[in-house]
Amino acid sequence: MKRIVYLFVALLMMATADAQTLTERQKGLAACACLMAQGDMNRLEPTVRMALNKGVTINELKEAFSQLYAYTGFPRSLNALGVLSKVLENGRSSESHPSLLEDGRVVTDEGKANKQPEWQEGKPWKRPAEWDDAKKAYELGVKNQTQLSGKPFNYEFCPQDDYYLKSHLFGDIFAGDQLSAADREIVTVAALSGLDGVAPQLAAHKQGAVNMGNLKQQVDELCTWLCNEGYTLNTKWPKGEPNPYGKYFIGQSYLADVGGGVMNVTFEPCCRNNWHIHHKQVQVLICVAGRGWYQEWGKAPVEMTPxxxxxxxxxxxxxxxxxxxxxxxxxxYHKDVQEGAGNEWCEPVDDATYNASSYRHHHD
Known part of the structure; x- marks a missing residue:
């Protein structure tokens, strides 16, 4: 009897632990929301495939991208919907297509017909009743906003915004039933995590995500996961200003002086500096966030993680x-600096060399 009780308790604990972690579906939604907010449509396309492969439905993605126009603007919302449309068009074509791996990467297989992806359409969209009753939409918005904020909220400084928030965002948009209120806040937190200058709103929505039904552990895991997977840069170090040495880089980088002769360099995805040589001095590199590469001439690349x-x-x-x-x-920073020390910039790192780093990483 004791064994049965112990087994039951163990199974219950395992189920509870699973319930406290993000699902693969939620991660797929979050990744798409984060990249959409950044306007990174190149990375969004394979990420949409990944999300669909992990169980996010087509209509859930439509709803997420539509909702986020309120946070990121119509241009990025429409661009993201365009990416989704493109993915669906390519995936449903009768022609042969590249194979889609679980993580969304593409593997071509010339001359061989590949199995078409089995993506779910999801719950059919229907027009919310609140759209035809402004009073109902406003009342629903007040209810949702109060629950999300944990208390009644009135933005008296600008009554127009107060009305738009209640009636449109938390009323009209939240009235749709493709996403739960909890998932809507997962989407919002992920999107805000990808934007600069919105720290107060991100903090408010992280608590709001809990108030709308998510566990605090899930929200914390979401922010950590987005950073660890390279969708955001969650760091205490300053990003700085656009790098004044940008002409020696491919892609966008930023530079910040953190004092004591130490500089902080931030690279956007795919960004790298040219080949270069430090004469009469040793350069020390310390990774503090994200993932990068370091490579010496004639040697294999080395992955850098925090x-x-x-x-x-x-x-x-x-x-x-x-x-x-x-x-x-x-x-x-530099050490063992000798008289006459300096830096010599050389040729750019070509795509073949850079892409070989990624290929080696995925096949080692």
Whole structure:
């Protein structure tokens, strides 16, 4: 009897633990929302495939991208819907298509017909009754906003915005039944995590996500997962301003002076600097966020993740930069500096060299 009780308790604990973690479906929704908010349509396309493969329905993605226009604007909402339409058109074509791996990557197989993806349409869209009754929409909005905020909220400074928030965002939009209120806040937190300058709103919606039915552990896991997977740059180090040495980089980078001769360099996904040489000085690189690459001339690339420290010897030709699907941030300073020390910039890192780093990483 005791064994049965112990087994029951163990199974209950396992079920509880599973319920406290994000599902693969929620991660798919979050990744799409985050990239849409950043306007990164190139990365969004394979991520949409990944989300659909993980159980997110077509109508759920439509609803998520539509909802987020209130946070990111119509242009990005429409662009994201365009990406979804393109993915569906390609996936449903009768022609042969590349194979879709679980993570959304594409593998071509010339001359061989590939199995078409089995993506779910989801719950059919229907016009909410609140759209035809402004009073009902407003009342629903007040109810949703109060639950999300944890208390009644009135933006008296600007009555127009107060009305739009209640009647339209939390009324008209939340009236749709393709996404639950809990999932809507997962989508919102993910989108705000990908934007700069919205820290107060992100903090409010993280608590709002809990108030709307998610567990705090799930919300914390969401923010950590988005960073670890390279969708956001969750870091305490300043991003800085656009890099004044940008002409020696492919892609966008940022530079911040953190004091004591230490600089913080932030790379957007795919960004890397040119091959270069530090003469008569050693450069130290310390990864503090995201994932990147470091490579010396004639040697294999080395992956950099938070905590990786590399001392670049003087007179060694090398480059470093972000991985294709991740932001990357490292601190850098020089030591053993001799008289006449300097930096020599060389040729850009061509696509073949850069892509080989990613290929090696996925096949090692």
């Amino acid at each position: 905590g990786t420290v590399i001392a670049v010897p003087a007179e060694v030709k090398h480059w470093h930069g972000a991985q294709k699907d991740s932001w990357f941030q490292h601190l850098t």
